[in-house]
Amino acid sequence: MMETGxxxxxxxxxxxLKSVLExxxxxxxxxxxxxxxxxxxxxxxxxxxxxxxxFAVFETS
Numbered sequence: 001m002m003e004t005g006x007x008x009x010x011x012x013x014x015x016x017l018k019s020v021l022e023x024x025x026x027x028x029x030x031x032x033x034x035x036x037x038x039x040x041x042x043x044x045x046x047x048x049x050x051x052x053x054x055f056a057v058f059e060t061s
Contacts, residue, residue: 007050017046017060026047 014020024031025054032049039045 006056007056009044011056014058017058020048020058024050 014023024033034047037045043061046060048056050056050057
């Protein structure tokens with residue numbers, strides 16, 4: 001399982017959803033993009049499974 005501090009260091013500099021997609025697909029094994037939760041017409045949350053029991057949620061607008 002990935003250390004939380006190291007994971008946060010990897011995720012913090014990702015400024016766009018495109019960069020999150022590139023990061024997630026470059027991982028081995030690749031991250032799994034689980035769901036998109038629509039908050040309203042402008043805001044969505046993207047849920048990414050990084051490994052067993054480890055998820056990240058990215059807010060997009």
